[in-house]
Amino acid sequence: MIELLDWLIPTLASAYVVYTLTAIGSTVIERSGILNLAIDGLFVLSSSLAYAYAIYLSILLQPGVLATALSLLLTAVTTALLYSIYTALNTVLPVSQGAVGLSFMFIGYGLGAVVGNLGRVLFSLFRVRIEYISVTQNSVVFTYLLMVLAAVLVYLVLYKLKLGVLIRAVGEDPRLVSQIGINVAYVRFLSGLLGGVLIGIGGALFTLWRVGGWSQGQGLSHGWLAYAVSIAGWRYPPVIALVSVFFSLAYVLLPYLQSVGLPIEISIATPYVVSIVAMVFVSITHRRSVALLDPKSLGKTFFREEQA
């Protein structure tokens, strides 16, 4: 039992941090009215970027905490830039958000393979060892506290700051916001930056902490799992931080159901089943508060006729 807990607590912490940050990031983007179908591709891309950056920086500086921390930062910045392009593009031009989202997903998968393999080539040339993140039993509590802090911070940004109010306003009625003279594309650009930073960190930690390595195709489908967490948490950071505990527990434990006799292939599928059931459950529950409802303009093409 003690052995199980020794394994479970740090593993759960890494899963929890990855899915919570990614889900909250996706929330920021979708609250601004942009459908985040790019998530799985950009999650894969950021987890590959983190590996490539970490190898490169470990060669350049030397393997250690600094190289790992910098690669985390660079991944966050790169993902934020990509997401801000994504959200701005979807606003400036009257494109189909669904099609652009899926395009970014495919490009993310493909570029992720390219970037990660570049890291692998560097590795085979220089044979550096990345200092992966590991958390001891004693400090694991801090990671949970840190997540609560992150959720609270994003909550404050979205619900107490003017920027957050604007982000939610363009998610509800971009036309109205535009009419009072505020640049909708700029607000969404900022929401892409903020959400992208969080998703970038989530993807980077997936490689640098949760897995501790990289292989082609790594991270596939985990973006969607995080997306399900975001929806099941009503796209509301405090609730996400809460439900994410159960999701992470399910994602970490369910694949081990084989030890109690479930075939391995079926136990692998259980996290996906849990995600679908949770999304369905959430969509049939009655939500009284507007803050918990889906953004009204989510996924809708924004078109503002220029006044002559």
Place this chain on the structure above:
Amino acid sequence: MVKVSIVVTKRSRKSIATSTPVILLLSLLLGLVASYTLIWTFSKLDPISFFSTFYQTLISYTGLLEPLLFLTILGTAISIAFYGSFWNVGAEGQYVFGMLGAIYLVMFSPVSEVFLNGDSAANGVAKLLAVISGGLLGLLWSLIPGALKAYTRVSEVPVMLLMNYIAYSISDYLTAGPWKGRYTYGYIRTDMIPESSRLTVISGLEVLRYEVVIATIAVFAIAYLLIEYTRLGLEIKVLGSNPVALKSSGRNEKKTIILVSAISGFIAGLAGALRLLGYDYRLLYNIGDGKTGFYGYTAILVAWLSFKDLRFVIPSAIIVSALSSFGYRMQMFLKELLPPGVSAFAFSQIFIGTTLVVYSLARITKEYSVKLVVRE
């Protein structure tokens, strides 16, 4: 100060420059240029090798025929769903379920005995049943997100993308468990289906099967008639463009969503069944590892490129077949110029993604005119 702004206005007249064929070709060209730029950033790939290899892919038409047929069937399946705003991104899972339905009928159901007796007429009927059983399993798998969308309003897109992984798992479970073969040399896979249940190879064009060609033509023709000339087709179109009108005209919106998901899933299931009976002959383990050719995903691009106009499914399928074969051809002939270690499918994903994004941008010119305005 100079101020640059993008001005988008509704277009009042249509022009040839923004007709679908022009936009398709333009997207293909610009998409290739964009993909080239992306790959070039990470490698020594020169433009001449890149574009001449694409040209080679296009003229090696025999290599394109097989993906073309499957992408046409799957593209039709997804297009019908798109007409009704049912964003069927789950064709991959329905395709896998089609394989399961076909192999079940051929090897594990009472019908399987027919194939051992050698009566060719009975064989033909049994093969047809196997294809239909594949279609029905695809239909059932698609009905789940359809019913969920109709009754709980949960978005079908994430549900179906997650369900694709579940479909892979179910197939792997059957392959490694109840359906595991006896004559597999230690590999985890099912036995081969009996020779008498396989589809007929066209002599002279060994990549083709008579039944697949006939099925493709039939599916496409029936789908076209359904959408353009039937009441159900009209209802599906109205569901996609104006669901409120559908409701207020007294039609049952939920029923239409469920019907469109069923039709789409049935066709995707047919494609899986044809694949198994005509090409794969067995189920392999780790099916999600590229063993489906990811046709269900690439066909999404076919449906987007021919958006709500079935006539363009076939030209789009040609473009997408070329793009997806291009990755493999590049990997084969340009290996030393490419970023190392990257799988052919990863390149195909880049081509598909960039073409789709360019197309989505180009398509807005059909309805809008976009101008850059510089003001002092």
